[in-house]
Amino acid sequence: MGRAAYIRRRFVLMAFVLFGVTIVIFGMVRILPGDPAFLILGDRATDQKAAELREQLGLNRPILEQYWNFVSGFAHGDMGQSLLYRQPVGNLVLTRVPISLALAGYAMGLAAVITLTFGIIAAINKGRWPDQLIRIGFLFALTTPNFWFGILLILLFGLTLHWFPVAGFGETLPQHIWYLFLPALTLALQLSAVLIRNLRGQIILTLRSDYVRTAHAKGLSERLVLMRHVLRNALLSTVTIFGLQFGFLVGGAIVIETVFALPGTGQLLIQSITARDYPVVQAITVVSAVLVIVVNLVVDLSYSFLDPRVTYE
Amino acid sequence: MFARKTGWPVLWVVIAALLVSACTQTPTGTGSSPTQAANPSPASKVLRMARNAEPFSPFVPWQIDDNPALFISVNVYDTLLRTTKDGTGVEPGLATKWTPSADGLTWTFTLRDGLKFSDGSAMTSSDVKASLDMARGGDKSGWKDSYVAIKDITATDPKTVTITLKQPYAPLLSVLAMFSSAILPADMAKATDTKDYDNSLAWKTKGTGAYYSEGWKKGDPIILKRNPNYWKGTPALDEVRIEYIPDDNTRVLKLQGGETDVVDFVPFSQIAALNTQQSLKAQTFPIQQSEFIILNTSKPPLNDVKVRQALNYATDKDAIIKNVHFGQATFMNSPIPQGTYWDKSLAGYPYDIEKAKALMAQSSGSKGFTMDMQVRAGRTDFANIAVIVKEAWAKLGVTVNIQTLDTAVVRTNYRAGDYMSTPSAWTNDMNDPTEIVNYAMRGGASPFAYWTRYNNPDLNSKIDKADLEQDTTKRQAAYSEIQKIYLDAAPLVFIAYLGASAGWRSNVDGFFIDGLSYYRFENVKINK
Numbered sequence: 001m002g003r004a005a006y007i008r009r010r011f012v013l014m015a016f017v018l019f020g021v022t023i024v025i026f027g028m029v030r031i032l033p034g035d036p037a038f039l040i041l042g043d044r045a046t047d048q049k050a051a052e053l054r055e056q057l058g059l060n061r062p063i064l065e066q067y068w069n070f071v072s073g074f075a076h077g078d079m080g081q082s083l084l085y086r087q088p089v090g091n092l093v094l095t096r097v098p099i100s101l102a103l104a105g106y107a108m109g110l111a112a113v114i115t116l117t118f119g120i121i122a123a124i125n126k127g128r129w130p131d132q133l134i135r136i137g138f139l140f141a142l143t144t145p146n147f148w149f150g151i152l153l154i155l156l157f158g159l160t161l162h163w164f165p166v167a168g169f170g171e172t173l174p175q176h177i178w179y180l181f182l183p184a185l186t187l188a189l190q191l192s193a194v195l196i197r198n199l200r201g202q203i204i205l206t207l208r209s210d211y212v213r214t215a216h217a218k219g220l221s222e223r224l225v226l227m228r229h230v231l232r233n234a235l236l237s238t239v240t241i242f243g244l245q246f247g248f249l250v251g252g253a254i255v256i257e258t259v260f261a262l263p264g265t266g267q268l269l270i271q272s273i274t275a276r277d278y279p280v281v282q283a284i285t286v287v288s289a290v291l292v293i294v295v296n297l298v299v300d301l302s303y304s305f306l307d308p309r310v311t312y313e
Numbered sequence: 314m315f316a317r318k319t320g321w322p323v324l325w326v327v328i329a330a331l332l333v334s335a336c337t338q339t340p341t342g343t344g345s346s347p348t349q350a351a352n353p354s355p356a357s358k359v360l361r362m363a364r365n366a367e368p369f370s371p372f373v374p375w376q377i378d379d380n381p382a383l384f385i386s387v388n389v390y391d392t393l394l395r396t397t398k399d400g401t402g403v404e405p406g407l408a409t410k411w412t413p414s415a416d417g418l419t420w421t422f423t424l425r426d427g428l429k430f431s432d433g434s435a436m437t438s439s440d441v442k443a444s445l446d447m448a449r450g451g452d453k454s455g456w457k458d459s460y461v462a463i464k465d466i467t468a469t470d471p472k473t474v475t476i477t478l479k480q481p482y483a484p485l486l487s488v489l490a491m492f493s494s495a496i497l498p499a500d501m502a503k504a505t506d507t508k509d510y511d512n513s514l515a516w517k518t519k520g521t522g523a524y525y526s527e528g529w530k531k532g533d534p535i536i537l538k539r540n541p542n543y544w545k546g547t548p549a550l551d552e553v554r555i556e557y558i559p560d561d562n563t564r565v566l567k568l569q570g571g572e573t574d575v576v577d578f579v580p581f582s583q584i585a586a587l588n589t590q591q592s593l594k595a596q597t598f599p600i601q602q603s604e605f606i607i608l609n610t611s612k613p614p615l616n617d618v619k620v621r622q623a624l625n626y627a628t629d630k631d632a633i634i635k636n637v638h639f640g641q642a643t644f645m646n647s648p649i650p651q652g653t654y655w656d657k658s659l660a661g662y663p664y665d666i667e668k669a670k671a672l673m674a675q676s677s678g679s680k681g682f683t684m685d686m687q688v689r690a691g692r693t694d695f696a697n698i699a700v701i702v703k704e705a706w707a708k709l710g711v712t713v714n715i716q717t718l719d720t721a722v723v724r725t726n727y728r729a730g731d732y733m734s735t736p737s738a739w740t741n742d743m744n745d746p747t748e749i750v751n752y753a754m755r756g757g758a759s760p761f762a763y764w765t766r767y768n769n770p771d772l773n774s775k776i777d778k779a780d781l782e783q784d785t786t787k788r789q790a791a792y793s794e795i796q797k798i799y800l801d802a803a804p805l806v807f808i809a810y811l812g813a814s815a816g817w818r819s820n821v822d823g824f825f826i827d828g829l830s831y832y833r834f835e836n837v838k839i840n841k
Contacts, residue, residue: 034721038728042378042455046759047728084369085531086512096532151562159570166570167563168556261363261558261567263532274691275369276721 003301010300014293018286022074025285026067029278036083036276057083070282080279084272089283093265097287099169100257100264103187104249104291106180108242110188111195115238118192119199120226126204134196142193146252150186150259157182167261183260187252191245195238202234209233236306243299247292358550358839360821363558363567365578367531372515373505374495375448378455380830383492385555387831388537390495390520391544393422393441393474394486396744400601400828401653403490403744407436407521407544408474417481417783422474429542430498431518431525438468443499445476451506456493459748462780481781483788487653487745492831496521523548523835532557537834549838568593568816574839575817575824577832581639587816594819597641597812598826601650601741604642604694606686606702606806608734611766615684615733619676621803625662626669627705628806637697642809648754648799650739651810652828654746654792659800661807666708673709681710684733689720695736698808727764738811739763740830746792750776754799765804772798 037050037059045053054060058069073080079089122134141149158166170179206212207230215225254266261267265284272280303310368382374390377383395406410423428436449460462482467475478485488494497505498519505515516529521544524537535555539548556573558564564576565583569590579587579595587595606628614620634642646661673679686703688695696717703713713734718726726732742748752760755776756768772795779791800807813826823836 032719032721033725034719035725035728036721038724039721086371092531095530151566154563154566154570159566162570166567166572167558167560168567168572259560259563261556261560261563263557267559268532271367274720 003304007297007301010297014290014297017293018289021286021289022071022282023067025282026070029273029276029281030063032273032276034276036278039275040084057081070279074283074286079283082272082277082280084275084277084280089279092268092280093283093287096263096265096268099262100250100253100266101291102176103180103184103253103257103262103264104246106177106184107187107191107249107253108246110184111191111242114188114192115195115199116231119196119238120203120231122196122200123203123207124226126200131200135200138189138193138196141189146186146190147255147259149189150183150256153182153186154260167259169262180262183253183256183262186256186260187249190252191242191249194245195241198241199234199238202237203230206230206234232306236303239299239302239306243296246295246299250288250292359552359554360550360575360834360837360839361573362553362555362575362577363564363573364555364576365557365559365561365564367557368535371453371505371512372518372529373453374444374497375451375454375456375493376505377492384831385526385535385537386492386495387522388524388553388834389518389522389526390492390497391522392490392492392494392496393424394490396487396490396827396829396831398825398827400741400744403486406490407441407496411486418478420476420478420485421469422476424472424474425544426472428521428544430521431540431542433542434498434519436496436498436521437471438474439471440499440502441474441496442466442468443502444496445494447497447502447506448493452508453506454493456491458751459488459491459493459743481783483780483782484743484745484747487743487747491743523833524553543835545835548835550834553834565816568818571818574821575815577813577815579814579816581641581814584639584641584814584816592819593816595814595816597814598830599651599828600811600813600826600830601652601744601828602738602811602813602830603645603648603650604698604736604738604808604811605645606698606734606736606808607732607764608804608806609730609732609764609766610804611730612684612733614676614678614682617677618802619672620678621806622662622801623669623672623676623678623709624702624706624711625803625806626665626672627709628662628702628808629664629705630808631664633698633701634809636701637694638809638811641814642811645807645809647796648805648807649746649749649792649796650741652741652746653744654789656793656796658793659796661800662803666705669709678709678711681712683712683714685714685716687723687726687732687735688715688717689723689735690717691720692736698736702806727760730766732764734806735764737763742829744829746795747780750779750792750795754795762804767802767804769798769802772802 037053038045041050041053058066070080079093081087082089082092085092118134122131125131154166157164164182165179168179170176212225212229215229253264254269257264257266258270265288269281269284272284364381366381368379368385370377370379370382372382372386374386377386392406393408394403397404407425407428408422409425411420413420424438430436445466448454449457449463462478462480462485464477464479469475501519504510516526518526523540523543523545525540526535526537529535537553537555539551541547558567561578561580565579565587567573568576584595584597587593608615608621608624610616610621630644634640634644644661647656647659649655686699688699699713699715703715706713723735739749739753753763755773756762756766757773762768775791775795779788779795782788782791813830815824815826817824820840822838822840824832826832
């Protein structure tokens with residue numbers, strides 16, 4: 001089977017996964033106790049007013065009908081109305097997706113650079129102090145809660161050194177890149193912590209293999225051996241983890257967006273869960289799921305570039 | 314050589330995605346507007362503020378049900394009368410003069426000369442009538458309860474408005490000074506109440522306040538521009554930019570980093586530290602806010618007044634003020650906040666564990682009992698109070714089960730009566746006790762005396778009478794009696810009066826939170 005057929009099949013599978021996601025998220029938000037009508041109307045509302053609002057919002061329709069409206073609306077690009085903000089969910093969510101996507105992409109870019117740099121340094125210095133330092137340092141990054149880690153970075157780079165702004169998103173493109181650096185770094189350091197351990201191990205393993213010895217025997221420089229023969233083989237499993245971690249990144253971004261006051265989907269999601277704004281929670285979840293699936297597909301496709309022996313079936 | 318390059322396309326795709334997505338964000342309304350460019354001021358004065366929450370109500374004064382929207386509203390929409398700075402009286406606003414008829418049923422208001430909306434069009438009595446009619450009768454108004462005494466509003470002539478009442482109503486002037494009584498252009502006031510009104514249009518404001526907004530989209534900063542037609546004279550600031558920074562620590566860090574000029578909701582624990590920095594100032598302002606624990610008086614043994622009084626005496630308010638509020642609060646001696654007709658002579662329930670034990674011994678709870686305390690998730694102050702009282706009440710043989718629940722769940726439980734106790738707070742929206750006594754102390758109907766489910770018919774009728782009383786001395790006496798009755802009945806565990814905190818850079822002059830916790834930017838300046 002060729003690559004095109006593989007992609008087609010993955011898209012069909014994606015439809016099934018998304019179907020599952022819609023059922024899970026639809027069910028979960030409705031299992032949560034708490035009535036959105038009272039949250040919207042406040043304590044002053046009478047029971048009758050609340051009943052009217054529920055009617056108007058369609059919250060008292062049969063559950064299957066509500067689910068059908070949600071799914072069929074989504075399929076037609078209509079994500080419904082936000083219960084809290086009384087405006088189309090599409091407007092609320094879609095303008096924020098680029099911000100979250102930029103944050104995730106930025107974090108992945110930084111993570112790639114950090115992982116390659118420190119993974120290689122640690123591996124070629126195996127057991128010596130640079131290796132130990134990197135391993136201990138990133139262990140800290142991995143085990144520290146990211147909201148706290150974010151504040152530490154703000155204190156150091158924002159308040160003390162004044163290299164980066166404390167929080168916010170900026171207004172122009174260079175400002176966006178500048179403002180997003182610290183939140184992206186917070187996510188990237190945690191992501192790298194996982195990846196570096198893996199890459200280091202893989203490089204050390206690969207360094208022991210026969211073809212590396214052959215390459216050395218051919219008289220290739222250390223650098224060329226590492227870059228052309230070792231790294232490319234060692235990267236394969238790291239890239240897999242990299243792709244899988246995108247889901248983690250989307251989750252971590254929810255908290256980080258609040259700490260750094262970024263108007264992305266994560267911040268909106270937290271508000272919407274507290275307010276029981278079902279349509280918004282559903283829309284963000286489904287959009288995030290699509291992103292995670294697409295990124296994983298891209299990662300799977302990248303194997304064949306890294307290793308031509310990989311075929312898709 | 315294909316192999317070597319493979320890493321790079323991925324990185325470039327990431328960077329390209331970042332650039333493209335960032336580009337699509339740039340034009341969203343934050344750039345300088347043409348009007349601003351055409352009108353270059355020698356030194357543009359922009360005040361940057363970071364707030365803890367974003368508005369969510371429709372931005373129409375009488376449809377507002379959240380503080381973030383309300384705080385913006387008072388800067389954009391003015392009212393006939395205004396609450397005084399200390400929050401206990403009224404002063405002229407859009408109206409300069411008001412006179413009641415002898416029977417107190419007809420009130421005549423004279424409007425200020427030359428009033429204009431921010432777009433330059435004249436404001437007349439027909440705008441007043443249209444707006445107040447929407448506030449008291451509009452389908453979407455959330456504050457109709459405050460206006461039930463009004464029978465009719467007429468625009469007698471362009472500068473005169475006459476309000477007739479069904480019965481004498483002492484709080485009328487305070488109601489007209491409330492944010493929900495703000496004046497919009499008549500056509501806009503009517504349009505906002507139509508079924509298909511697009512709420513995003515309401516952010517393109519036309520008011521008589523110090524500032525106006527050209528529009529706002531959720532997620533963007535709110536930009537207020539100074540109103541050149543403001544009746545009190547043009548404000549010193551060209552523009553106020555209000556950003557949304559939900560995290561308390563981040564907001565304060567942003568102030569420290571010089572990225573913003575004013576922040577609200579500074580954690581009480583950080584006020585002292587901020588004041589040690591030369592370039593910053595932080596403080597709490599007294600506002601009419603109280604903090605207490607709601608007791609469900611319909612659930613035994615909390616239906617026994619002795620049990621409730623015992624719990625009150627067993628609560629060490631000073632310990633809570635010191636440890637939870639870092640000294641930025643005062644002892645709550647009465648059921649109502651420190652505003653108009655607050656009775657400062659009441660003793661409240663000072664901490665007295667012996668008295669508490671004695672009362673509990675005589676009560677139906679003498680054998681000890683278990684009760685739940687529902688704490689809203691995310692409210693660390695409430696959580697800390699719960700922990701302190703759990704320990705204190707254990708000395709009375711009361712076992713408190715602390716449950717942390719989402720606000721949505723706590724509210725649903727209120728309705729169902731499914732709770733024993735829950736820490737809560739109250740802030741006056743108007744400078745008259747009529748709101749709190751009718752809403753939070755009167756029983757019988759939702760919200761059941763603020764969910765205490767306390768219902769005392771004698772007290773209810775005293776509350777009705779106090780609203781009708783025109784004589785201020787008699788009214789004062791009536792409210793003192795109401796406070797005393799409610800205090801003795803103890804449907805709440807009375808804890809503390811809280812202030813509203815804010816922090817700002819030292820070059821900001823005139824930032825002030827008034828007694829109803831509003832802040833206006835009309836007198837704020839930025840010094841060099």
